[in-house]
Amino acid sequence: MDADQLTIAVVGAGGKMGMRVSNNLQRGGHTVRYSENSPAGRQRTTDAGRELTETSTAVADADVVILAVPDIALAPVSAEVVPQLRPGAIVLTLDPAAAYANLLFRREGIEYAVAHPCHPSVFLQRRTEAELNDTFGGIAAPQEVVAALESGDPAAQAVAETVIRQMYAPVVDVHWVTVKQLAYLEPTLVEVVACMVGDLLKEALHETVHTVGVPEAAARAMLLGHVQVALANTLKGDNPFSDACLIAMTYGREKIIKEDWKSIFDDDELDSVLTRMLHLDAISR
Ligand SMILES: NC(=O)c1ccc[n+]([C@@H]2O[C@H](COP(=O)([O-])OP(=O)(O)OC[C@H]3O[C@@H](n4cnc5c(N)ncnc54)[C@H](O)[C@@H]3O)[C@@H](O)[C@H]2O)c1
Numbered sequence: 001m002d003a004d005q006l007t008i009a010v011v012g013a014g015g016k017m018g019m020r021v022s023n024n025l026q027r028g029g030h031t032v033r034y035s036e037n038s039p040a041g042r043q044r045t046t047d048a049g050r051e052l053t054e055t056s057t058a059v060a061d062a063d064v065v066i067l068a069v070p071d072i073a074l075a076p077v078s079a080e081v082v083p084q085l086r087p088g089a090i091v092l093t094l095d096p097a098a099a100y101a102n103l104l105f106r107r108e109g110i111e112y113a114v115a116h117p118c119h120p121s122v123f124l125q126r127r128t129e130a131e132l133n134d135t136f137g138g139i140a141a142p143q144e145v146v147a148a149l150e151s152g153d154p155a156a157q158a159v160a161e162t163v164i165r166q167m168y169a170p171v172v173d174v175h176w177v178t179v180k181q182l183a184y185l186e187p188t189l190v191e192v193v194a195c196m197v198g199d200l201l202k203e204a205l206h207e208t209v210h211t212v213g214v215p216e217a218a219a220r221a222m223l224l225g226h227v228q229v230a231l232a233n234t235l236k237g238d239n240p241f242s243d244a245c246l247i248a249m250t251y252g253r254e255k256i257i258k259e260d261w262k263s264i265f266d267d268d269e270l271d272s273v274l275t276r277m278l279h280l281d282a283i284s285r
Contacts, residue, residue, distance in 0.1 A: 001063050001088065001155075003162045006030040009062040011055055011069060011081060014041025017094050018068035020138050021167035022050060028166045033058035056084055064090045064163045072279055074098035078105040085110055090160055096148065096182040101274050101283045111156040114179060115147040115164040116186050122231055142170045148179045184265065187273055192264055200256075201227065 008025060012018040013034035018041070025032045026048075035055040036042045045052055059065050059081050069077045074093060082091060082105040090111040093099055099114050120141035126132045130140035137143035145168050149157045157176065165171045177185075201223065208219045232238040241249065263269050271283045 001159055003159050004029070006063045006159065006163065007033070007061055008163060009033045009035065009053075009055075009058040009065045011035045011059070011065060011067050011077065012041070013050065013052075013068065014038065014044040015068055015070075018066075019044060019048065020136075021066060021068060021094075023048065024138060024167050024169050025163075026050060030163075030166075033062065035059075055081065059084050059089075061086060062089055063159065064092055066092045066094070066163070066167070068094060071095055071097050071277070075103040075105070078103075081105075082107050082110060088156075090156055090163075092160060092163065096179050096186060097274050097277055099148075099150070099179050100183040100270075101278055101280065102285055103278065111153065111160070112150040113147060113156070113160040114182055115145055115160070115168070115174075116182060117168045118144040118146060122228075123236060138168050140170070142172045143168065144172050145174045146177055146182055146185055147174050148177055148182045150179060183270060183274070187277060188264055188270060192273060 008030050010018055010022050010025065010032065013022050014036040018034075018036065022032070022034055022045070033053040034045050034050045035053055035058040036045050037055075042052055062085070065081060065085060067074060067077055067081070075098070078091065078098075085091070085107075087109040088111070090113055091104065092113045092115060093104070094114070095116060096114045098104055099112060104112060117137050119137045120126075120131075120134065120143045124131075124141060126141060128140065132141075133139075134141035145164055147160065147164055149160055161174050164174055205219055205223050208214050208223075209216045229239070233241055264273075275281070275283055
């Protein structure tokens with residue numbers, strides 16, 4: 001397998017991630033094939049100037065097959081695709097949930113990798129308008145990526161990293177961890193905690209405006225500036241909080257956070273959230 005001239009198949013090329021990774025892969029020097037089964041996804045793929053290929057043709061001689069389909073479709077899609085792959089091919093999924101829950105169709109001699117974009121850091125020094133507008137990443141703002149390769153094979157990892165750097169470009173760094181560690185990053189750290197906190201902030205803003213009656217512009221300005229200060233103080237150590245603020249923070253914890261909240265880092269709880277996310281009855285290992 002020549003990492004400079006790969007054949008890559010994107011299955012689900014017309015979906016949200018399929019479109020993003022295809023836009024970037026299209027600009028590289030590799031051979032890329034695009035497969036998509038919904039009429040809307042097929043339309044989006046051809047509107048973007050990409051030619052559609054039947055899945056079986058697209059994956060047959062691919063070095064890397066990106067399964068950009070919904071997590072709940074990964075079991076049937078991998079069961080259809082993996083038996084058609086050439087030995088040594090890499091199956092690359094974009095979220096660890098299905099791999100960790102053991103839903104991917106297994107075949108000896110096939111490499112299984114997962115790569116999740118970190119999205120551009122909240123502390124990124126953005127220099128251009130394009131970087132400023134690229135909050136998701138993959139367009140202009142540099143981001144890091146966390147990835148896992150089940151076998152740990154260095155040659156397969158090098159090939160996977162080549163594709164990962166291109167499909168999520170611009171990429172600063174790729175961090176290699178285990179599938180389980182990646183599952184504790186997403187969903188636990190970033191969806192269960194960070195995205196939930198973001199939603200809580202939105203709800204708190206709504207209450208401040210609609211229940212208390214504070215003018216929206218004032219409340220929004222106060223919140224957005226303080227979110228930056230809160231993150232810079234806690235995660236970057238920029239400035240200490242005032243003594244009064246620390247008392248208010250303790251009150252907030254007591255009112256809002258359950259005492260046993262750190263149980264989300266127990267394996268049983270990871271299984272529990274993944275079971276819900278993947279619409280499963282249980283996770284079998
Ligand atoms: N959306 C995000 O922000 C995001 C971020 C990081 C990772 N991910 C991961 O990316 C993956 C894809 O998620 P998404 O949000 O892009 O999903 P999506 O629903 O937007 O797109 C999935 C696409 O796959 C197509 N598809 C389904 N079955 C197919 C098949 N058998 N053959 C060909 N095409 C098929 C669908 O028609 C659809 O266009 C998931 O694993 C998700 O967890 C998503």
